Amino acid sequence: MAQVIVVGGGLAGLSAAHTLLERGANVLLLDKQPFMGGNSTKATSGINGAGTQSQQDLGIPDNAKTFFEDTKKSARELARDDLIRVLTGRSGDAVNWLQDKFQLDLSKVARLGGHSQPRTHRGDAQFPGMVMTYAQMERLEDLAESTPDRVQIKKKARVTQLIKDQAGAVIGAEYVHNGKTETAYGPVILATGGYAADFTADSLLKKYRPEYWNLPTTNGEHCTGDGQKMALAIGASAIDLEKVQVHPTGLVDPKEPEAKVKFLAAEALRGVGGLLLDNTGARFVDELQHRDYVTGKMWENGKFPIRLVLNGDASKQIEWHCKHYVGRGLMKRFESGEALAKEMGLKPEVLKKTFDDYNKVLRAKKDPFGKKFFSDEEWKFDDYFNVAIMTPVLHYTMGGLEIDAESRVVDTTGKPIPGLFAAGEVAGGVHGANRLGGSSLLGCVVFGRVSGDSAASYLLQRIGPLAEKAAGRLGAVAGHLGAEASSSSKSAPAPAPAKEEKKAEATPAASGEKSFSVEEVQKHNKKDDCWVIIDGKVLDVTAFMPDHPGGEKAILLYAGRDATEEFNMLHDPKVIPRYAPEAVIGSLKK
Template sequence: MKATSHITNDCSEPLTQGFAAVTRRGFCKEAAALGVVAMAGAGLSGCAPKDANEAAFAAGTYSASVSGHNAPFTVNVAFTPDAIEQIDVSDNQESLGVGARALDDLSDEILQYQTVNVDGVTGATLSSAALIQGVTECAEQAEAYRLMAADAVPAADVEDTYKTDVCVVGGGGAGLASAIAAVQAGANVVVLEKCGITGGSTNVSEGALNAVDPERQEKQGIEDSIETFYTTTMEGGHQKGTPELVHYLTDHALDSVHWLESLGVEFQDECGSATGSLGERSHYTVTPSGNSYIRVFEQFIQDNADKIVILNDMQAKELITKDGKVTGVKALYNGEKDVTVDAKAVIIATGGFGGNVEYRQKVNTGVWKEVTLDDSIGCTNILPCAQGEGLALAEGAGAELIGLSDIQLHPCGTPGTGLMEDIRTSGRNRLFINTEGKRFVNEGAERDVLCKNIFQQPDATYWVVVNKLRYPDPDEPDANGATINNMLALGHIVAADSVEDLANQMGVDAKNLQASIDAYNEVVGGKEDEFGFVADNTADAAMTEGPWYACRKVPTVHHTMGGIRVNVESEACDADGNPIPGLYAAGEVTGGIHGSNRLGGNAIADCMTFGRNAGTNAAKYAEGK
């Protein structure tokens, strides 16, 4: 078996040159729709002089300012008379494992092949386009026209057929956990990932993992139990979860924490409470975000390259079945080459379907049936992911799909994309203000309550308003790595020294906005709130001084709780509960675990717990046990 990727353990370090040759990536179609197709290509080669292939470059280091996904950054490119020598994008603030990984990957390709004609990384479209644009502008400054006229990076050497014990469809958190568990159980594994990066939406999650952990919790004076965790999860899901699956999750979540620690994940010493977790049992990694898990997984993959193969840009198209058993996967590489993976067992871990507008509207018959979940409502997931293809694969093999109408919305969506960016709605010292300048809801309410109230507002939108209490320094990164000045540079927020000026920039009534702030401050001072908000004396304070900041928000699709029916062995099952031989599933693609509402911190617990379960059991099946 031929390994096709070599991944470093640190997203800040470039990948080996060999990676570029074997993970050719197609530029995501939405790039054109977003108007961010890079400047590199035949269109610019027309400015090259006739002797461009022989002309020397104007040696030196050149710079270009570009707008990334999270913040503007500078691309610095060093040229010798003959070649591009170095690309420096060290001041970028792109997301670890996503945009930051794309910058590293593409920089390596440009340096290796000496061309700006590279494809962007699917799943990191905006970051890719920004880098290509920046390098192209620097090449123009250096009169390095040969780089713009050079051939595109060659396609990867991908085999027609792979044979393995276990094939995992999906390289996100659940998929990689499944793959690693299968390897640990003795199997050889091939992972098919349709994007140009691994980690999926786990990369951009905040990484909270719920588990009852006496060692940590008792030192904090937290009273908790597995039974309480189970009851809370069932109640939070409105009693629609499958009891045996919820029991498995709550009984084995701490085992997942210990398993992750054995691989190298470092957790903080104290537990916290993720938004909507309904308990103080959330584990957070020492380094921020869900990418902490993915970096550790990638190190394991590198260390076990003889047993695990990651194939990027692979769109699974169909499960192969024989005599009622699933025996492999048919896939399409880079949109053009047919690839077959013959496997003794297959694990589907393709995530949810929140990014598939047509499908989510079709199944939206539950709590949000009065809301049209069309493309005016975005999705917090990485959009090339979260399309629901895994559901069709499983259904085609006879598996039942359950709970599809259970769709979770979050109030922190960015208009136009639905991504959770910029000023967040969680935390303290913030106001929800409608387009009339008025408060309209208890800002500390549950997610579904918040979203239902937002939909009742004019244009189903609102502003989250904060002041210097949340951002005392406009250049200090917040918990998500963004600064006020980054947000302003991208035009994502408005800022003002006075409430009146802020209201003008928001387009709301200044008197209403000031009255809303005054009323909130009275609640902080002890007055009962008309919306039911209860101030925390240790965290909330009166909002009186500027600078003031406001960011427009909309509800966004956050998690799809329905999916493939599975049992406690993570086997995909038909409508009668019978397992489909050779087919397993894990993560958001499955149904029955979260009921009709997922608790904050339970998604990562689900991915890791059922991912380990699926990988171990698939390996046993492949071995004939």
């Protein structure tokens, strides 16, 4: 059976690939990054779902109709009912699919801004975007090794153009890999992400929102609108390209306040009760309002720096995030309200009054800023606080390629372009004028699955009289792969096969060839000479840094130091033997 080409290795592309395999199609996945994952790995709040098993277990009375209404309200005048109906109507199934197929823990459910019910799912320990993406990524990589006739993955493969036949159907893609231009044939699913880091010469961002050009961004440098530009070049229609979401809570690094790329403060930090305070120590907005509204109020208020403040109760609810941000120097812990007031340059009684006034709001459930949902615990001045400085940041592009409810890319006349599909942030119109928190991962999974279904059906139709026979044969193979997948353990991500464990045993550290003292490691603390310690192993990560999905800064923070605690908060233990076995140069002297 012919293949489907998936361009992009984030959650949308991975969800499309797994759905294609379930439908019996073969997959060629092309990703221009050295590691798959894209921005999906950075998503921190969770994935939305209405009517999920987790919600039922918690007694949350949510349903697709309520979620549809919340999303349509957020999308405002640009609401596309057909796409919103797909997004919300298939949301519960998407969450259940992740839990059942990939054995993920998504049992915690929170309410984010703009939602009338708690519906944003996550689990313990790790950022949900990373967990979801790595589970799918590792499963697909294992299948590429065990069934290379079904799955091929090519990284550092930059797709440059789409190929059409004389009838106007997309029949393949041209890409550059290892310095060579190659051509692959088959229908194409674009899952290349957005353009909120598009600072290139033909930037969509500069063309459609030039006033945002100088803002910092949360996006990786790969988000340059590649998929949009390639499809537009062959006659595709675009929609809402001017709709660029500015997120209110980008984390300001005190050491690099002007850094162009910033980490995002998870919306869940406000969801558990965090307050936004201006430089006078006062609240100025409903912290759980839509992102564009909160951003607008920050600019309107203008009293920077603006701080996100979590009290002890909120900090406990989202302890992992706080530890992560504190570890990176992006958040600071204060042991009392008095210490926080001193940091802010305020008299203690000023900050205490803010807390006392908010406690009155909590008790009355009536907020002058319109807040409707509150945490149960009152704020005490004699408490500990986790605090970070916030700034608006480029975050998400609602605009993109115009698609229909089957994820088919349409042309300028409104007709589907045969053989071309889109999923995730590359597709526009799904979220209208403003995206709700928790719906980015959802859009990736839902439309990844929809595009996989549509592309598989299209492929079978194109095969002709052999389609039924091929579908039966490959359906049996897909069933075998599904059974193999469901037999994996309930860890997240799924465990690597035995061959990966052998890789780990073959590293110098495991065989005891070399050992280094802490003092020796400390000498290697620069960008061009960087060692770190992880779980008693010494790694030379100098060559690996440019390829690190989290960026060089995430590693340099621990240059010459023990990074075990931070590493284990974010990664499964098998990440090193799977992706960077050559970095292990020895073990730590005892």
